Amino acid sequence: MTENGEDLVFEGETFGSSIPLAEVPHVVAQNRVIFESPRHRVSLREIRAHSHGIIVVLDRVFRRLPVEDYLAYRVALMDSYAEGTGALLDVSAVDASQGNPGPVVLDCVLGQGDETRNASFDHLEYWCPWEFSTTDLHLSLRETSLGQHLDFHLPAAVLRNAQAQVFTVDSDGFGFPEN
Amino acid sequence: MAQHEEPSRAPDDDVLGTVSFGFVASSNTDHGMNLNDLGFVFDDGQPETGVGKRAFEQSITAMNQALVGYAQVLAEREEKPSELLTSADTDPAVLASSDQVHEALLGLKTGHLAYTGHPFLEGPLTRKARQDEDPGTYVETDGEPAALQRAGSVSTGPMARELGVSVALNHLLYSGDGRTVRLEVATVHSNGVMLGIECAQLRGERETADFWARRSGGTTAVEIEAHDPLSGPDYTFEPLDLGAARFTQVARHRGELWMPGVLAAQELSCTLYVSYLPNIHGDETTLELGFDLDTAALREATTHIQRFDEES
Numbered sequence: 157m158t159e160n161g162e163d164l165v166f167e168g169e170t171f172g173s174s175i176p177l178a179e180v181p182h183v184v185a186q187n188r189v190i191f192e193s194p195r196h197r198v199s200l201r202e203i204r205a206h207s208h209g210i211i212v213v214l215d216r217v218f219r220r221l222p223v224e225d226y227l228a229y230r231v232a233l234m235d236s237y238a239e240g241t242g243a244l245l246d247v248s249a250v251d252a253s254q255g256n257p258g259p260v261v262l263d264c265v266l267g268q269g270d271e272t273r274n275a276s277f278d279h280l281e282y283w284c285p286w287e288f289s290t291t292d293l294h295l296s297l298r299e300t301s302l303g304q305h306l307d308f309h310l311p312a313a314v315l316r317n318a319q320a321q322v323f324t325v326d327s328d329g330f331g332f333p334e335n
Numbered sequence: 336m337a338q339h340e341e342p343s344r345a346p347d348d349d350v351l352g353t354v355s356f357g358f359v360a361s362s363n364t365d366h367g368m369n370l371n372d373l374g375f376v377f378d379d380g381q382p383e384t385g386v387g388k389r390a391f392e393q394s395i396t397a398m399n400q401a402l403v404g405y406a407q408v409l410a411e412r413e414e415k416p417s418e419l420l421t422s423a424d425t426d427p428a429v430l431a432s433s434d435q436v437h438e439a440l441l442g443l444k445t446g447h448l449a450y451t452g453h454p455f456l457e458g459p460l461t462r463k464a465r466q467d468e469d470p471g472t473y474v475e476t477d478g479e480p481a482a483l484q485r486a487g488s489v490s491t492g493p494m495a496r497e498l499g500v501s502v503a504l505n506h507l508l509y510s511g512d513g514r515t516v517r518l519e520v521a522t523v524h525s526n527g528v529m530l531g532i533e534c535a536q537l538r539g540e541r542e543t544a545d546f547w548a549r550r551s552g553g554t555t556a557v558e559i560e561a562h563d564p565l566s567g568p569d570y571t572f573e574p575l576d577l578g579a580a581r582f583t584q585v586a587r588h589r590g591e592l593w594m595p596g597v598l599a600a601q602e603l604s605c606t607l608y609v610s611y612l613p614n615i616h617g618d619e620t621t622l623e624l625g626f627d628l629d630t631a632a633l634r635e636a637t638t639h640i641q642r643f644d645e646e647s
Binding site: 177178180182183184185186187189197199201202215217222223224225226227272274275277321323 | 503505507
């Protein structure tokens with residue numbers, strides 16, 4: 157949020173071109189803490205399923221330690237951002253025999269930050285452009301100040317079921333122009 | 336579209352770490368604990384004394400430790416202790432230990448409320464801010480902005496120190512004449528619910544670019560009225576202007592409307608009013624949509640709220 161109280165939003169360049177706009181996504185709440193330390197908390201808030209992809213929504217908290225001087229906390233916070241704001245990789249498709257080339261970096265389509273005196277909150281959204289059938293989605297959060305890769309996975313059944321419930325809004329007969 | 340097992344995107348190590356992204360840090364002094372809204376939600380309106388008693392006892396211990404720590408810091412500066420407590424003092428050690436006392440006091444108030452069902456303190460517990468404060472620094476605020484407190488306004492947002500719990504709604508309230516309205520997700524906080532609303536406009540196949548630009552170019556506003564049909568209270572909330580993402584064929588208007596205090600309702604019947612969302616003909620008739628929120632499910636979600644100042 158700016159000093160004028162306006163939210164600043166940074167969107168990936170591909171937003172709007174790869175995420176289907178003419179459909180209503182199906183939300184599946186997750187609320188899973190996937191990393192916890194005195195300094196950090198990373199949680200998987202929800203997934204937003206589209207017909208041929210999902211948006212993975214993460215929350216990340218950088219906390220001021222209980223006895224930490226405020227200026228020291230601010231320096232640590234800035235250092236953590238300098239170390240990386242996070243890249244989410246799909247590491248599921250790593251079987252070379254299948255012709256898969258390796259981990260895929262997912263587009264970060266939304267990043268928003270807010271801050272109080274004692275913590276910084278980041279809301280992150282990543283676009284994963286696959287249709288899911290039987291293979292679980294294995295993800296890895298890297299390029300952060302966590303000091304380690306953060307691996308977690310989403311079951312294929314959950315993703316497949318969510319994608320099956322996506323509502324297509326052009327089904328009411330209005331259609332869209334050709335261009 | 337490629338299947339998950341067959342990604343169409345080639346790997347490129349050079350891409351690592353180059354994802355375009357930015358963060359925004361703010362110095363918003365309006366964010367802070369809202370003591371006016373501190374509370375627990377109890378079944379049938381009655382406090383759960385076992386949980387409350389434990390919370391109260393733990394808060395007393397924490398308060399004692401915080402005061403002892405504060406006294407030690409003051410003792411180290413005992414040459415002029417009275418001056419340390421004036422508004423001009425900015426010694427980091429004093430402020431840090433003072434912060435601990437503030438934290439403990441908040442815990443004490445919360446514990447008391449959980450134990451007895453009643454607050455023992457009213458009003459903000461805020462260190463007096465310096466008049467000439469550097470705008471680049473932060474002031475610990477325990478409640479709502481002072482102007483709002485004076486005006487008697489209700490809570491303007493969730494507790495600053497907790498991550499809410501997402502409850503998927505996926506409730507399509509309206510679809511027709513080139514418009515859709517749906518409830519996407521409810522984010523549950525201990526002092527209320529943030530309701531995610533998305534309104535969409537769909538471009539008609541014979542809609543010209545100019546007409547579409549005019550139809551989708553406005554600011555859509557939503558407002559909710561709610562009442563509890565069992566226990567009676569009516570709830571009104573601040574109206575919300577939705578943010579818009581406009582594309583060639585679809586315009587999406589999204590926002591989160593803050594609903595403080597609704598977790599106390601046994602049932603919640605709501606009416607959503609959607610304004611300035613022109614239909615396929617360009618008419619701006621306000622939509623009036625009814626829906627119910629399952630407050631029992633939302634209350635259950637409060638047990639999973641993450642507070643960043645708690646040990647996990």
